[in-house]
Amino acid sequence: MSGHFAIVLAGRLPEQFSKRRLETLGSLISGCIASRTVNLSHIARQVAGPAQIASR
Numbered sequence: 660m661s662g663h664f665a666i667v668l669a670g671r672l673p674e675q676f677s678k679r680r681l682e683t684l685g686s687l688i689s690g691c692i693a694s695r696t697v698n699l700s701h702i703a704r705q706v707a708g709p710a711q712i713a714s715r
């Protein structure tokens with residue numbers, strides 16, 4: 660789902676935002692929606708990635 664947000668954001672934000680930055684913002688938005696909070700540790704559990712449990 661974060662990929663979808665990145666595509667939508669790419670059309671709405673200035674071109675100076677890199678693809679990676681848009682993907683990260685999309686993941687944050689998706690995580691906020693899925694976890695229903697803005698607590699970063701809760702969002703980190705919703706976002707797939709190589710981060711270790713201790714860093715989440």
